[in-house]
Amino acid sequence: MEQSILYKSIVTGLAAGVAAGLFGVGGGIVIVPILIYWFGMTQHAANGTSLVALLMPVGGFAVWNYHKSGKISGEQIQLGLFIGVGIAVGAYLGSQIAIGVNQVVLRKFFSVFLAIVAIKLWFQK
Numbered sequence: 206m207e208q209s210i211l212y213k214s215i216v217t218g219l220a221a222g223v224a225a226g227l228f229g230v231g232g233g234i235v236i237v238p239i240l241i242y243w244f245g246m247t248q249h250a251a252n253g254t255s256l257v258a259l260l261m262p263v264g265g266f267a268v269w270n271y272h273k274s275g276k277i278s279g280e281q282i283q284l285g286l287f288i289g290v291g292i293a294v295g296a297y298l299g300s301q302i303a304i305g306v307n308q309v310v311l312r313k314f315f316s317v318f319l320a321i322v323a324i325k326l327w328f329q330k
Contacts, residue, residue: 206283213243214284218258218291225292226299227306228315236288238322241329246281253277257285258292 221235236258240251253271260267268285271277303311 206280206287210244210284211287214287215291217243218288218293219295219298220291221258221288222292222295222297223299223302224295224318226296226301227303227311228299228318234319234322238326242325244284247276249276250278250281254281254285254288257282258288 217236217239220239224230224235233252233255236255237248237251240246240254241248244251246254249271253268253276256268256271257277268277268282272279272282306314
C-alpha cells in the first residue's frame with residue numbers, strides 16, 4: 206500500500222475516532238464521506254470499507270458480501286483495517302476532549318457537524 210494512502214487511512218481513522226469519542230458516531234457519518242471525497246470511492250466501496258474498519262467482528266458477513274460481489278477489494282479491506290487503528294487512538298483522544306466540554310456546547314458542535322456533512326452529501330455530484 207502506498208505511503209500516502211496509509212497516511213490518509215490513519216488520519217481518517219483518527220478523525221472517526223475523535224468524532225466517536227466526542228459524539229458517539231464514526232462510520233456512516235465520518236468514514237463514509239471521507240472515503241467518498243478523499244479516496245474517491247463509490248458509495249458501495251465506502252460503505253464496505255467502513256464496515257471493515259468498524260464492524261469486522263459484528264459485520265464480518267456483510268464485509269464478505271461486499272467483497273464477494275466485487276464492491277470492495279482486498280486493498281480496501283486493508284485500508285479499513287488501518288482506519289481501525291486510527292479509530293482506537295482517536296476515540297481515546299476525542300473522549301478526553303468531550304469529558305471537559307459542556308454538554309450543551311458539545312451538542313451544538315455535533316449539530317453543526319451533522320449539518321455540514323448533510324449539506325456536502327446533498328450537493329455531491
